[in-house]
Amino acid sequence: MSTRKRSATADEPNRRADIVRAAGRLFAEKGYAATTIRDIAKAVDMQSGSPFYHFKTKHDMLRAVVLEGIAAINDAVIKAANSGGTPRATFEAMLRAHLDQLLGSAGRDFAATLLHESRHLDPEVLAEVTALKDRYEAMWQKVLKDLKRAGLIADDSAVTRLFLMGALNWTVQWYRPEGAQGIGQIAQQLAAFVLGKKRRG
Amino acid sequence: MSTRKRSATADEPNRRADIVRAAGRLFAEKGYAATTIRDIAKAVDMQSGSPFYHFKTKHDMLRAVVLEGIAAINDAVIKAANSGGTPRATFEAMLRAHLDQLLGSAGRDFAATLLHESRHLDPEVLAEVTALKDRYEAMWQKVLKDLKRAGLIADDSAVTRLFLMGALNWTVQWYRPEGAQGIGQIAQQLAAFVLGKKRRG
DNA sequence: CCTACCGATCGGTAGG
DNA sequence: CCTACCGATCGGTAGG
Numbered sequence: 216m217s218t219r220k221r222s223a224t225a226d227e228p229n230r231r232a233d234i235v236r237a238a239g240r241l242f243a244e245k246g247y248a249a250t251t252i253r254d255i256a257k258a259v260d261m262q263s264g265s266p267f268y269h270f271k272t273k274h275d276m277l278r279a280v281v282l283e284g285i286a287a288i289n290d291a292v293i294k295a296a297n298s299g300g301t302p303r304a305t306f307e308a309m310l311r312a313h314l315d316q317l318l319g320s321a322g323r324d325f326a327a328t329l330l331h332e333s334r335h336l337d338p339e340v341l342a343e344v345t346a347l348k349d350r351y352e353a354m355w356q357k358v359l360k361d362l363k364r365a366g367l368i369a370d371d372s373a374v375t376r377l378f379l380m381g382a383l384n385w386t387v388q389w390y391r392p393e394g395a396q397g398i399g400q401i402a403q404q405l406a407a408f409v410l411g412k413k414r415r416g
Numbered sequence: 417m418s419t420r421k422r423s424a425t426a427d428e429p430n431r432r433a434d435i436v437r438a439a440g441r442l443f444a445e446k447g448y449a450a451t452t453i454r455d456i457a458k459a460v461d462m463q464s465g466s467p468f469y470h471f472k473t474k475h476d477m478l479r480a481v482v483l484e485g486i487a488a489i490n491d492a493v494i495k496a497a498n499s500g501g502t503p504r505a506t507f508e509a510m511l512r513a514h515l516d517q518l519l520g521s522a523g524r525d526f527a528a529t530l531l532h533e534s535r536h537l538d539p540e541v542l543a544e545v546t547a548l549k550d551r552y553e554a555m556w557q558k559v560l561k562d563l564k565r566a567g568l569i570a571d572d573s574a575v576t577r578l579f580l581m582g583a584l585n586w587t588v589q590w591y592r593p594e595g596a597q598g599i600g601q602i603a604q605q606l607a608a609f610v611l612g613k614k615r616r617g
Numbered sequence: 618c619c620t621a622c623c624g625a626t627c628g629g630t631a632g633g
Numbered sequence: 634c635c636t637a638c639c640g641a642t643c644g645g646t647a648g649g
Contacts (some may be wrong), residue, residue, distance in 0.1 A: 231618090246535070248449035256638060263620050294608040325639065331532065334447070369612065373596065374605050382579040383587025389578050396575065404575050411570065453628060466634050468629065517646090 229268045233259045239280040239324035247277055247332040278340045281333060284325030286349050296354055302361040303410065309358060309399040311402040313383055318390045318398050327387055352376060367410050379409060432470045434460045440481040440525035448478055448533040479541045485526030488546050489517040497555055503562040503610060504611065510559060512603040515582055519591045519599050527589055553577060568611050580610060 237258035242249040252273060253263045270276050295308035316322040333344060355376050356402070363371040382405060439460035442451040448477045453474060496509035517523040532549045534545060560572040560580075569576070583606060591602070 232523065246447065246449055248447055249536070251642080253642090262619050262646075263616070264622095268618055271645095273644065285612040333502060370605075373603075374602065375609060377586065378583040378606060378609050379591050381589075382585070385578065385582025385586060401575065402449075404573075406573075407571065408576060408579050416619080452625090452626080463635050465629075465636080465638095469634055472629095474628065 230259065230261075234266055234269055234372070235279045235283060236278065236324075238276045239283070239328055241288060242332050243324040244282060245326035247273075247328070247333050247335045265333050274335070274337055274340075277332060277335060278337075280328045281336065281340075282413055284316075284322065284329035284345075284346060285351070287322045288289055288313060288329075289347065291349050292314050292351070292354060296302060296358065298343070302358065302365045303367060306362060306410075307402060309325045309355070310383070310405050314386060314398050314405075317387055318386065318392070318401075320392075323387070330384055330387060344349065355379065358380070362410070382408070430549060431460065435470055435477065436480045436484060437446070437525075439477045440484070440529055443481060443533050444525040444528035445476065448474075448536045475536070475538055475541075478529070478533060478536060481526055481529045481550075482537065482541075482545055485519050485523065485530035486519075486545060486552070488523045489514060489530075490548065492517050493552070493555060494534070497559065502561065502566060503566045504607070506612075507524045507559050507563060510556070510601060511584070512600060513605050514551075515599050515603050515606075518585065518588055518604075519593070521562055521593070525589070531585055531588060553581070556580065563582075582591060583609070 235256060236257050238250070240330070241254050241258065242327075244250075245254075252266055255276070256263045256266050259266075266276070269277070291312040292309050295312040296305060298305060298308050300308070317326045333341060336344060357379065359368065359371040359376055359379075362368045368375070387402060390396070390398075396404075435456060439451070439456050442455050442459065445451075445459050446455075453467055456477070457467050460467075463587040466478070466515040471480070475505045492513040497506060499509050502535060503571060507605070518527045530545075535540065537545060556577050557572070557574065560569065560577055563569045591597070591599075598603075
């Protein structure tokens with residue numbers, strides 16, 4: 216909104232951001248290795264050599280996409296974690312925030328690239344991403360601890376957290392925006408699944 | 417064991433099977449698109465053109481790997497599903513069988529390729545795989561129904577099945593053979609997670 | 618950001 | 634199953 220750094224106006228579109236968005240969509244769709252620089256250039260109406268004016272290598276594009284993905288998820292879930300309700304309400308808000316990023320149109324390509332293409336990152340960048348992911352997952356470990364303390368779950372071990380991450384992240388494989396299930400519904404059903412309460416209807 | 421078809425003897429090694437195994441390992445490790453025919457040929461000590469004596473295209477190699485993966489998982493879990501104990505015992509046996517295929521040395525490369533590289537299949541083969549997967553998942557839907565009827569879970573909907581598949585299949589992302597958790601332990605913990613019972617220790 | 622290009626590598630094949 | 638090869642395509646760059 217305000218002008219920090221050098222803000223992009225309507226007449227001065229941010230071509231770098233365009234490239235990151237297009238790369239995210241293509242990486243999510245076809246995979247990093249199967250996506251060519253020419254695919255990305257065409258998607259943003261450039262010639263095949265031009266993306267290299269904005270990024271030094273294809274790996275740097277992957278890095279930008281993956282870091283944007285993890286930052287978006289992290290920010291959204293931090294906000295939910297600090298929303299200050301009961302442990303159960305906090306947990307549900309976190310599930311919703313994570314799923315919004317994974318499945319919503321704003322972030323799903325970044326998230327899918329993060330989940331499926333991270334193995335193509337350079338080792339140093341992978342270490343960077345792993346560190347961010349560890350911090351992120353510690354947030355979930357904490358809410359599990361609170362849920363156990365409140366008597367809502369039986370086990371708050373690391374394995375429980377990993378099962379939960381699996382149920383969450385696997386939604387990318389089956390969720391369809393046009394389907395019967397909304398994102399909020401899925402979050403509620405997952406909360407019920409983990410907390411072992413019956414739902415109505 | 418017996419000689420159906422034309423069995424491979426020690427003097428007549430099955431080079432086709434060697435290629436499928438090597439391709440599975442490389443596809444699991446680097447991804448389908450990033451694996452070259454030359455990688456596969458080198459892994460089985462052939463020249464770069466020779467794999468095409470056994471397979472018409474690289475896609476056919478992917479097909480062989482993926483179908484071997486799904487067949488192995490399907491066979492193992494069918495056996496567990498028919499082991500004839502209580503619903504809980506059957507469920508635990510199925511979890512164990514699925515995880516053995518995903519994480520054990522015999523099948524993990526095929527399974528990882530199935531889980532992560534299926535998008536590179538030709539449309540017809542993808543449809544074939546999807547049909548097999550639907551049949552496979554129906555088996556899980558059935559045991560969930562039995563568990564609900566026995567009062568062990570609250571919800572046996574399709575979404576519950578998908579959460580369970582997520583927890584199961586995500587183990588590929590974090591399980592390490594040399595780690596503290598054994599496969600059998602993980603199966604037990606997942607059963608406890610889903611059935612909501614406390615474990616000892 | 619475009620033009621024009623380069624060296625490397627890729628999947629696949631003919632002929633034996 | 635090897636030898637020798639082909640056309641296509643790839644990531645990336647020099648120069649403007």
